[in-house]
Amino acid sequence: MKDVAKEGKLKNGTKVTLRPMVKEDADALVNFFKSLPDELLLFVRHNVRDESIVRSWAANLDYQRVFPLLALVENKIVADVTLHRVPFGWKRHLGKVRIVVSPEYQKLGLATLMLNEIVDLASEFGLEKLWAEVPLDSRGAISAFKNAGFSCKAVIEDLIKDKEGRNADILIMICDVSAHYDR
Amino acid sequence: MKIAIISDIHSNLEALHAVLRKIEKEKVEAVVNLGDIVGYNASPDECITEIRRCATISVSGNHDAAVYDLASRESFNVFANMAIRWTQSKLSEQNAEYLKNLPFFTILWDRFIACHGTLKSNDSYIVKPFQARRMFNAMRRDYKSIRICFFGHTHRQAVWVRDVRGKVQQLNPHETTLILDPEKMYLINPGSVGQPRQNDWRASFIIFEPDETKITFHLVPYDLYKAQQKILKSGLPSFLAERLAEGV
Numbered sequence: 001m002k003d004v005a006k007e008g009k010l011k012n013g014t015k016v017t018l019r020p021m022v023k024e025d026a027d028a029l030v031n032f033f034k035s036l037p038d039e040l041l042l043f044v045r046h047n048v049r050d051e052s053i054v055r056s057w058a059a060n061l062d063y064q065r066v067f068p069l070l071a072l073v074e075n076k077i078v079a080d081v082t083l084h085r086v087p088f089g090w091k092r093h094l095g096k097v098r099i100v101v102s103p104e105y106q107k108l109g110l111a112t113l114m115l116n117e118i119v120d121l122a123s124e125f126g127l128e129k130l131w132a133e134v135p136l137d138s139r140g141a142i143s144a145f146k147n148a149g150f151s152c153k154a155v156i157e158d159l160i161k162d163k164e165g166r167n168a169d170i171l172i173m174i175c176d177v178s179a180h181y182d183r
Numbered sequence: 184m185k186i187a188i189i190s191d192i193h194s195n196l197e198a199l200h201a202v203l204r205k206i207e208k209e210k211v212e213a214v215v216n217l218g219d220i221v222g223y224n225a226s227p228d229e230c231i232t233e234i235r236r237c238a239t240i241s242v243s244g245n246h247d248a249a250v251y252d253l254a255s256r257e258s259f260n261v262f263a264n265m266a267i268r269w270t271q272s273k274l275s276e277q278n279a280e281y282l283k284n285l286p287f288f289t290i291l292w293d294r295f296i297a298c299h300g301t302l303k304s305n306d307s308y309i310v311k312p313f314q315a316r317r318m319f320n321a322m323r324r325d326y327k328s329i330r331i332c333f334f335g336h337t338h339r340q341a342v343w344v345r346d347v348r349g350k351v352q353q354l355n356p357h358e359t360t361l362i363l364d365p366e367k368m369y370l371i372n373p374g375s376v377g378q379p380r381q382n383d384w385r386a387s388f389i390i391f392e393p394d395e396t397k398i399t400f401h402l403v404p405y406d407l408y409k410a411q412q413k414i415l416k417s418g419l420p421s422f423l424a425e426r427l428a429e430g431v
Contacts, residue, residue, distance in 0.1 A: 003265055003268075003269075003418070004261045004262060004264075004265040004420050005261060005265070006259075006260075006261050006264050018261060019261060020261065020420075063422055064425070069261070117260060117261065120260040121260050121261070121262070124260055124262060124263070124426075125426075125431065126380065126382075126426075126429070126431030178310070178311075181308040181310045181311065181314075181337070182308075182311070182314075183304075183306065183307050183308065
């Protein structure tokens with residue numbers, strides 16, 4: 001699967017490799033999450049500082065359920081985007097997208113690059129719409145999702161809590177994957 | 184006269200053989216291939232050889248073009264990109280050259296158009312009414328006497344029709360026979376031989392009888408397991424094997 005890779009270029013000229021995560025990425029992914037500041041981990045659903053959690057993801061990869069796409073610079077993981085799918089039921093045509101980008105690689109177009117790749121892959125997977133939840137004050141993230149074809153659909157006030165326990169608003173963004181065919 | 188129209192074989196030799204066996208029984212006089220012989224699956228060179236043997240006319244698909252046009256594959260996603268790089272390494276010189284010389288689109292017997300995507304691009308889709316309308320307009324402008332266009336690329340059977348008042352709509356073609364109205368214009372997609380994406384794993388093609396203006400859609404079972412095993416043994420991503428069974 002490491003051969004399934006694509007090269008991309010960031011705004012500052014840095015070359016990145018995009019490829020699906022494989023089980024051999026466990027150590028690199030543990031290091032990636034260790035390198036992230038606490039405030040960024042607030043948006044991650046699991047305690048990724050717990051190595052055993054990250055290692056179990058790598059050991060139990062199931063692309064049909066969760067498809068993880070990594071961005072690497074010189075073999076170091078700098079961003080991780082995941083596409084979560086539900087195989088049956090009324091949401092079987094939907095995918096949920098989550099993305100984490102290392103702070104030193106933010107504002108360089110990396111999130112846009114990865115999200116565009118995920119939208120393209122969602123079309124290959126037969127999905128019709130993608131769903132993302134973004135804190136309303138995360139301007140950079142909102143911009144990246146918009147660049148990849150997502151649009152703002154709803155704001156739910158006071159839904160989430162920041163690390164001080166204050167409530168914050170969340171933005172629901174949706175991407176119509178069939179727009180992939182608008183060419 | 185009977186013509187078989189096939190498209191999007193995508194290196195699936197097992198599906199191609201099953202379709203060709205069915206076509207042989209139909210006693211067709213011509214086989215028209217709408218492009219994308221290669222990409223995704225594990226038998227690119229064998230499929231090109233087979234198409235060179237049996238197809239009367241072929242046009243170039245975006246995956247065929249990506250074998251020699253490195254810039255065009257940049258827009259491919261990671262799976263398609265990897266598969267086309269793998270494909271390139273498997274082709275004989277003659278078969279690679281064959282892909283290079285395929286036309287972008289062609290006019291069949293002065294009466295029908297055959298293309299992969301649209302007249303303007305082999306990577307444009309016709310899946311929405313505005314795209315069908317755009318294609319009908321291009322035909323009316325540039326090919327006034329032609330009322331039928333065969334296209335591929337979407338991997339789904341489709342029939343778009345434009346009536347004399349300009350109303351454009353899509354018909355539902357699954358395993359049906361359709362008599363075409365000579366007053367109307369049609370865009371017809373035979374679906375995909377080697378990677379159908381209509382939630383049905385069977386290989387898809389059509390038989391066209393121009394004298395009766397009759398179209399018959401066919402769905403043919405093939406040795407799916409063998410095609411999947413070839414993908415896995417070749418080192419291509421397992422997702423490409425799994426998707427064949429799902430028809431996505």
